[in-house]
Amino acid sequence: VTPAPDVEALVDSLRLTVADPSRVSTGESIIALHAGDYGYDASRLPDVVVFPLSAEEVSAVLTCATTSRVPVVPYGAGTSGEGKTIPLQGGISLDLSRMDQIVTVHPDDFDVVVQPGVLRHALNRGLAEHGLFFPVDPGADASLGGMASTNASGTTFRQGSMRNNVLALQVVLADGTIMRTGARARKTTAGYDLTSLFVGAEGTLGVITELTLRVYGIPEHVIAARAAFPDLRAAARAAVAISNGVPSVSRLEILDGPTIAIFNDHYGTELTEAPTLFLELAGSRGMLDEDIELIVGLGEEYATTGIHFERDRTAQHQLWAARHNFGNALMVRHPGRSATATDVCVPLSVLPDAIVHARDILRERDLDAALLGHAGDGNFHFVFMLDAGDPEEIAAYKRFYREIVEYALERGGTSTAEHGVGVSKIEFLVREHGDLMPSMCAIKRALDPENILNPGKIIPAQMLEPTSA
Amino acid sequence: VTPAPDVEALVDSLRLTVADPSRVSTGESIIALHAGDYGYDASRLPDVVVFPLSAEEVSAVLTCATTSRVPVVPYGAGTSGEGKTIPLQGGISLDLSRMDQIVTVHPDDFDVVVQPGVLRHALNRGLAEHGLFFPVDPGADASLGGMASTNASGTTFRQGSMRNNVLALQVVLADGTIMRTGARARKTTAGYDLTSLFVGAEGTLGVITELTLRVYGIPEHVIAARAAFPDLRAAARAAVAISNGVPSVSRLEILDGPTIAIFNDHYGTELTEAPTLFLELAGSRGMLDEDIELIVGLGEEYATTGIHFERDRTAQHQLWAARHNFGNALMVRHPGRSATATDVCVPLSVLPDAIVHARDILRERDLDAALLGHAGDGNFHFVFMLDAGDPEEIAAYKRFYREIVEYALERGGTSTAEHGVGVSKIEFLVREHGDLMPSMCAIKRALDPENILNPGKIIPAQMLEPTSA
Numbered sequence: 001v002t003p004a005p006d007v008e009a010l011v012d013s014l015r016l017t018v019a020d021p022s023r024v025s026t027g028e029s030i031i032a033l034h035a036g037d038y039g040y041d042a043s044r045l046p047d048v049v050v051f052p053l054s055a056e057e058v059s060a061v062l063t064c065a066t067t068s069r070v071p072v073v074p075y076g077a078g079t080s081g082e083g084k085t086i087p088l089q090g091g092i093s094l095d096l097s098r099m100d101q102i103v104t105v106h107p108d109d110f111d112v113v114v115q116p117g118v119l120r121h122a123l124n125r126g127l128a129e130h131g132l133f134f135p136v137d138p139g140a141d142a143s144l145g146g147m148a149s150t151n152a153s154g155t156t157f158r159q160g161s162m163r164n165n166v167l168a169l170q171v172v173l174a175d176g177t178i179m180r181t182g183a184r185a186r187k188t189t190a191g192y193d194l195t196s197l198f199v200g201a202e203g204t205l206g207v208i209t210e211l212t213l214r215v216y217g218i219p220e221h222v223i224a225a226r227a228a229f230p231d232l233r234a235a236a237r238a239a240v241a242i243s244n245g246v247p248s249v250s251r252l253e254i255l256d257g258p259t260i261a262i263f264n265d266h267y268g269t270e271l272t273e274a275p276t277l278f279l280e281l282a283g284s285r286g287m288l289d290e291d292i293e294l295i296v297g298l299g300e301e302y303a304t305t306g307i308h309f310e311r312d313r314t315a316q317h318q319l320w321a322a323r324h325n326f327g328n329a330l331m332v333r334h335p336g337r338s339a340t341a342t343d344v345c346v347p348l349s350v351l352p353d354a355i356v357h358a359r360d361i362l363r364e365r366d367l368d369a370a371l372l373g374h375a376g377d378g379n380f381h382f383v384f385m386l387d388a389g390d391p392e393e394i395a396a397y398k399r400f401y402r403e404i405v406e407y408a409l410e411r412g413g414t415s416t417a418e419h420g421v422g423v424s425k426i427e428f429l430v431r432e433h434g435d436l437m438p439s440m441c442a443i444k445r446a447l448d449p450e451n452i453l454n455p456g457k458i459i460p461a462q463m464l465e466p467t468s469a
Numbered sequence: 470v471t472p473a474p475d476v477e478a479l480v481d482s483l484r485l486t487v488a489d490p491s492r493v494s495t496g497e498s499i500i501a502l503h504a505g506d507y508g509y510d511a512s513r514l515p516d517v518v519v520f521p522l523s524a525e526e527v528s529a530v531l532t533c534a535t536t537s538r539v540p541v542v543p544y545g546a547g548t549s550g551e552g553k554t555i556p557l558q559g560g561i562s563l564d565l566s567r568m569d570q571i572v573t574v575h576p577d578d579f580d581v582v583v584q585p586g587v588l589r590h591a592l593n594r595g596l597a598e599h600g601l602f603f604p605v606d607p608g609a610d611a612s613l614g615g616m617a618s619t620n621a622s623g624t625t626f627r628q629g630s631m632r633n634n635v636l637a638l639q640v641v642l643a644d645g646t647i648m649r650t651g652a653r654a655r656k657t658t659a660g661y662d663l664t665s666l667f668v669g670a671e672g673t674l675g676v677i678t679e680l681t682l683r684v685y686g687i688p689e690h691v692i693a694a695r696a697a698f699p700d701l702r703a704a705a706r707a708a709v710a711i712s713n714g715v716p717s718v719s720r721l722e723i724l725d726g727p728t729i730a731i732f733n734d735h736y737g738t739e740l741t742e743a744p745t746l747f748l749e750l751a752g753s754r755g756m757l758d759e760d761i762e763l764i765v766g767l768g769e770e771y772a773t774t775g776i777h778f779e780r781d782r783t784a785q786h787q788l789w790a791a792r793h794n795f796g797n798a799l800m801v802r803h804p805g806r807s808a809t810a811t812d813v814c815v816p817l818s819v820l821p822d823a824i825v826h827a828r829d830i831l832r833e834r835d836l837d838a839a840l841l842g843h844a845g846d847g848n849f850h851f852v853f854m855l856d857a858g859d860p861e862e863i864a865a866y867k868r869f870y871r872e873i874v875e876y877a878l879e880r881g882g883t884s885t886a887e888h889g890v891g892v893s894k895i896e897f898l899v900r901e902h903g904d905l906m907p908s909m910c911a912i913k914r915a916l917d918p919e920n921i922l923n924p925g926k927i928i929p930a931q932m933l934e935p936t937s938a
Contacts, residue, residue, distance in 0.1 A: 184881030412653030
């Protein structure tokens with residue numbers, strides 16, 4: 001792809017593709033809003049931002065972009081990192097936020113059809129009327145299209161990641177083809193699983209214009225709990241035992257002493273500044289009664305210094321809101337810095353050693369990072385507040401990430417569980433799956449031969465030599 | 470692909486690729502055993518059968534096949550239908566049954582690494598020592614590699630299909646590349662999801678040589694139940710309510726009156742010859758106590774004529790063995806005929822109407838078929854005993870299948886939930902996903918440019934025009 005030589009001509013032709021030309025914008029502030037993300041990667045202005053309202057408009061934009069060989073970067077709520085929504089080569093930022101309708105709720109089928117710009121909180125408000133909820137919870141009020149494109153997950157772990165909960169997609173290919181993958185039926189094996197291919201593809205293979213999602217009944221009873229432990233390893237071992245042995249636990253987070261100290265300081269709480277698990281239990285009364293006993297037993301086995309159960313819904317919401325906003329809290333405390341998190345995931349049995357290993361390196365090098373671990377599925381983040389202008393800080397972060405990736409890969413883990421690859425983790429993808437890169441490139445070329453869709457993300461640019469076209 | 474002009478030369482070169490030349494066989498009985506499957510599609514002898522013992526040997530065989538442009542059909546336990554393992558153009562049947570080792574069980578991580586030829590019962594025997602089991606249960610003692618390649622599921626439904634339970638794969642591509650997808654970690658979003666792409670690809674994109682599977686703890690308590698209903702619609706509506714409302718129900722099958730009559734006749738049981746649900750509940754004592762009450766309540770709501778709970782494990786095994794062997798029982802009762810099942814899946818709310826609609830057509834046309842429905846996830850089979858030599862019988866079956874597929878597609882369903890496409894369901898795949906076929910073809914060409922891997926399956930041959938090569 002060569003950048004559009006003539007932005008004005010591009011804008012003119014785009015204005016013919018959408019019903020209302022004002023939805024093709026080159027306004028300075030709108031352009032600026034689509035230039036960066038939450039990470040430390042250098043931002044870049046797009047040439048133009050388009051706000052489509054339908055799959056047909058997306059198709060027309062992509063057809064125009066393919067003809068002009070202009071890059072297109074799909075954009076949702078902008079809550080992502082790793083540079084996934086940065087228009088590295090300018091071109092079109094395709095902002096799907098106005099496709100924000102909940103199309104149909106099917107309560108008896110436990111599914112919902114949504115447009116990609118629907119935000120997570122809005123979806124859950126719409127579902128609540130039907131006694132339903134969508135479990136995947138990355139914390140941020142992300143768009144469902146963006147969450148699918150990143151294969152997001154978060155603090156909930158029993159129902160899996162986005163990929164486990166997307167039944168069907170409408171997708172527009174680079175050449176403008178509008179197509180539908182999957183089915184509303186719970187199972188299908190009709191040909192290759194294109195649904196799972198587009199989920200997690202970060203907009204590099206097609207643009208998601210509609211999603212059919214599995215939803216779940218709001219649980220009868222919910223209890224929150226927190227448990228403190230004398231050391232990090234004990235806390236992590238308790239987490240593994242709880243994840244494996246207590247079925248109603250639906251969230252299971254680990255924070256360590258230094259992280260709890262920041263938490264207390266920011267929220268004015270008075271939690272013991274020790275390694276701590278935050279738990280949520282959800283289910284029937286009978287299940288929870290059984291499982292509280294199990295948790296108390298396991299807590300004792302790992303020498304807990306105190307377990308507190310919280311049955312009040314408001315207090316529960318406060319705890320989880322605090323946990324979910326913690327990344328933002330760090331940003332507020334470090335203005336001008338970029339929140340950047342490692343995203344390693346390891347088999348559960350490896351988690352205690354992996355967390356202790358990582359914290360030991362940080363301590364040794366006097367590096368400041370908060371531990372926010374999704375202990376239920378072996379995924380842990382160390383959140384750094386980086387000065388994007390300081391190459392040494394970034395180098396120290398990357399060195400640390402490289403080391404914990406090596407540690408994880410040797411033990412069956414992965415370099416990224418839920419944040420994706422984008423720009424800044426391409427080196428880890430190549431380290432982890434070098435043997436798969438030719439197949440990934442071949443699939444990219446097969447579906448987007450001109451490489452107009454989010455170029456420079458996931459696949460290293462140099463691996464996509466120009467085709468005969 | 471043109472068939473090998475010289476089988477002797479092919480066999481000679483294959484004998485150089487494996488450590489023991491006796492594992493390259495042209496013996497008449499071995500060739501004949503790899504010619505057909507359980508369906509009505511015409512069988513075809515392979516030219517040669519190879520029994521590899523390692524990924525390296527598979528790689529050497531595929532390299533040889535690509536060089537000679539000879540088709541390769543991966544073969545597991547041979548328990549499949551739809552023509553998936555029939556070597557339509559001769560060539561190599563690659564029998565993976567001797568790669569039958571359980572490589573490693575990781576009890577704390579709830580995963581297991583297996584070779585593709587491991588059979589389901591053997592896996593569960595190996596896991597039982599650790600208090601674990603693998604839930605996907607298609608009835609037959611299939612190989613895990615075959616189950617993954619078909620994206621099998623079966624009577625269990627809470628843990629999903631194979632795709633939901635395969636964490637990682639070792640795959641050999643047509644060009645001999647050996648590669649590893651996924652991770653042992655519970656979550657990963659490191660690049661495109663190739664794992665899900667190879668699962669359900671029916672050996673057309675690569676040969677699976679190792680699988681990492683999620684496994685589960687053997688439940689504390691298991692109860693079986695059966696409930697009879699006055700009519701089919703009531704039984705199906707009860708099934709939907711139970712699937713949606715009773716979390717511990719792990720199997721939920723529907724059989725109708727005529728099917729129960731055959732069941733009684735074959736097994737000597739004396740079940741009421743009425744529409745009947747077979748259920749399994751699994752969980753803790755507390756959960757089951759709650760859920761039995763729920764089932765009794767729902768049974769009454771749908772006017773059950775009797776619910777029977779069975780707590781004795783031996784009696785439970787007898788019931789489920791009878792259910793799982795029922796397809797075989799039909800074959801024994803109709804020697805010389807081919808058991809062929811429709812495999813439609815619909816959103817749960819559609820299930821009652823869809824089953825009644827289908828049974829009405831059968832009754833109207835006086836067609837004989839047994840209803841075996843996986844009601845928990847909206848998947849239902851009508852099993853026909855076809856005379857493969859009678860074109861009229863096959864035409865009547867196909868006409869019926871076409872009609873129920875149309876009915877399902879109009880309501881969010883799919884033509885195949887778990888049996889796959891093979892040869893005989895290509896017309897349904899094209900009907901269901903015509904818009905996806907260009908992408909599926911592009912992916913097939915990208916990963917298997919010479920079309921040597923199981924040609925003629927999933928993708929219609931005429932859609933794969935020869936490439937420039």
